[in-house]
Amino acid sequence: VSEPTILDLRVRYVECDPMGVAHHSSYPVWFEMGRTEWCRTHAGGSYRALESEGIGLVVVDLHVKYRRPARYDDVVRVETKLTRLTRARLEHAYVLSRDGVELTVASTVVACVDADGRARAIPESILALG
Amino acid sequence: VSEPTILDLRVRYVECDPMGVAHHSSYPVWFEMGRTEWCRTHAGGSYRALESEGIGLVVVDLHVKYRRPARYDDVVRVETKLTRLTRARLEHAYVLSRDGVELTVASTVVACVDADGRARAIPESILALG
Amino acid sequence: VSEPTILDLRVRYVECDPMGVAHHSSYPVWFEMGRTEWCRTHAGGSYRALESEGIGLVVVDLHVKYRRPARYDDVVRVETKLTRLTRARLEHAYVLSRDGVELTVASTVVACVDADGRARAIPESILALG
Amino acid sequence: VSEPTILDLRVRYVECDPMGVAHHSSYPVWFEMGRTEWCRTHAGGSYRALESEGIGLVVVDLHVKYRRPARYDDVVRVETKLTRLTRARLEHAYVLSRDGVELTVASTVVACVDADGRARAIPESILALG
Numbered sequence: 001v002s003e004p005t006i007l008d009l010r011v012r013y014v015e016c017d018p019m020g021v022a023h024h025s026s027y028p029v030w031f032e033m034g035r036t037e038w039c040r041t042h043a044g045g046s047y048r049a050l051e052s053e054g055i056g057l058v059v060v061d062l063h064v065k066y067r068r069p070a071r072y073d074d075v076v077r078v079e080t081k082l083t084r085l086t087r088a089r090l091e092h093a094y095v096l097s098r099d100g101v102e103l104t105v106a107s108t109v110v111a112c113v114d115a116d117g118r119a120r121a122i123p124e125s126i127l128a129l130g
Numbered sequence: 131v132s133e134p135t136i137l138d139l140r141v142r143y144v145e146c147d148p149m150g151v152a153h154h155s156s157y158p159v160w161f162e163m164g165r166t167e168w169c170r171t172h173a174g175g176s177y178r179a180l181e182s183e184g185i186g187l188v189v190v191d192l193h194v195k196y197r198r199p200a201r202y203d204d205v206v207r208v209e210t211k212l213t214r215l216t217r218a219r220l221e222h223a224y225v226l227s228r229d230g231v232e233l234t235v236a237s238t239v240v241a242c243v244d245a246d247g248r249a250r251a252i253p254e255s256i257l258a259l260g
Numbered sequence: 261v262s263e264p265t266i267l268d269l270r271v272r273y274v275e276c277d278p279m280g281v282a283h284h285s286s287y288p289v290w291f292e293m294g295r296t297e298w299c300r301t302h303a304g305g306s307y308r309a310l311e312s313e314g315i316g317l318v319v320v321d322l323h324v325k326y327r328r329p330a331r332y333d334d335v336v337r338v339e340t341k342l343t344r345l346t347r348a349r350l351e352h353a354y355v356l357s358r359d360g361v362e363l364t365v366a367s368t369v370v371a372c373v374d375a376d377g378r379a380r381a382i383p384e385s386i387l388a389l390g
Numbered sequence: 391v392s393e394p395t396i397l398d399l400r401v402r403y404v405e406c407d408p409m410g411v412a413h414h415s416s417y418p419v420w421f422e423m424g425r426t427e428w429c430r431t432h433a434g435g436s437y438r439a440l441e442s443e444g445i446g447l448v449v450v451d452l453h454v455k456y457r458r459p460a461r462y463d464d465v466v467r468v469e470t471k472l473t474r475l476t477r478a479r480l481e482h483a484y485v486l487s488r489d490g491v492e493l494t495v496a497s498t499v500v501a502c503v504d505a506d507g508r509a510r511a512i513p514e515s516i517l518a519l520g
Contacts, residue, residue, distance in 0.1 A: 013278070014419050014422065058149070144289045144415055163272060279446050292415070322456075326452075
């Protein structure tokens with residue numbers, strides 16, 4: 001339901017582990033950065049603006065398939081795409097690649113909460129994307 | 131194929147985000163700590179000993195379902211269980227709870243690599259658990 | 261002005277870098293955990309309770325001297341001590357050791373802020389420690 | 391002894407804490423990124439190349455003065471400058487700013503180690519900068 005948003009980033013030293021590759025817990029952070037850029041491009045404003053209105057987007061499901069490692073100082077590309085949109089949830093798919101070679105694919109489901117952490121409907125500005 | 135290993139940990143301030151709850155990328159770290167303790171209890175020695183023999187265990191699949199948030203300073207329990215074992219892969223399931231209330235469930239698939247990152251068979255000491 | 265608070269912790273895999281040792285940015289996190297325990301023991305309640313009253317303690321100065329590395333799965337000890345207390349600031353000193361051998365020493369200065377991030381006086385419950 | 395190297399980066403959501411500002415342990419990571427870029431620009435090649443030759447640069451001293459907070463999604467600038475160079479150590483100074491306003495200043499001392507973690511002399515390619 002939307003074009004992928006592209007974000008290039010450089011793998012940090014701190015993100016790499018004693019095996020010399022990016023630790024698997026670094027990837028969800030990169031996908032969140034992908035969502036931040038997706039939000040800026042497609043959802044009518046920044047995620048920070050949503051949050052300042054008391055709206056939070058919480059990850060309720062995360063699935064990552066790690067195929068090839070990323071290494072320190074690699075420039076990797078995160079492609080973020082909205083794959084499903086309901087009144088309550090946003091589903092995104094991600095492809096992480098380096099020089100056109102796919103390293104990792106992932107998906108998340110995000111739900112909308114109010115300032116007290118209670119479920120609420122997705123804002124209209126985002127629903128309009130569907 | 132084995133009893134769950136239990137690990138209790140306290141949620142760190144740095145692990146929490148502006149919504150005041152543990153960030154979703156903290157959980158894979160806690161599950162890895164669960165695997166470290168599982169390894170110590172069931173796999174005939176520490177993961178560090180395996181690594182010093184040039185054997186690495188890399189996460190190839192991660193799936194997390196977040197149901198209720200964990201908060202700063204909460205003591206949470208990670209239960210780690212081996213659910214499947216082949217010559218090439220280890221599958222674990224995790225339950226994260228607080229005071230007996232389930233917060234998050236997850237699963238990982240781990241593959242064995244040598245010091246150069248090439249796939250190799252799971253060590254006999256671990257296979258013997260099957 | 262107070263006894264050191266002792267916290268033992270196990271170095272996490274994710275906290276280690278391609279050199280196989282704990283990354284230097286992990287240590288400020290451990291010192292913060294030390295402060296959390298210091299707060300629980302000495303400051304008449306938990307840091308979480310302070311925060312729920314709209315009081316924040318922000319680090320304004322951090323100085324760390326790294327002498328010997330900590331490694332994955334090491335159990336290290338953090339000793340946290342209040343070294344100075346004024347109406348506006350708390351100063352702590354930290355010693356990180358493994359099996360009685362000093363690895364790292366550090367100090368922090370913490371200031372008190374209200375919910376909007378403005379400087380405010382240290383709460384009486386903490387001042388009473390001086 | 392050299393011009394500052396400039397790196398702009400966007401503050402990540404995961405780097406922010408329940409007070410809604412960048413956690414103080416995020417800054418050493420940004421300064422390390424600054425050193426990586428300084429190394430690329432001034433030290434005749436990438437830090438990754440040094441490391442593949444079995445040379446490591448370890449932080450032995452870190453001092454950070456936090457003046458104003460950085461927030462989620464802020465674009466901040468890291469300026470990294472070599473301030474002192476001996477046969478055994480490199481000293482850098484850092485300024486972190488947003489829109490020209492200084493937020494944080496810091497300094498590090500870095501020592502050179504071989505693949506086994508033993509102190510060794512700084513490589514000639516870096517000494518030549520002095």
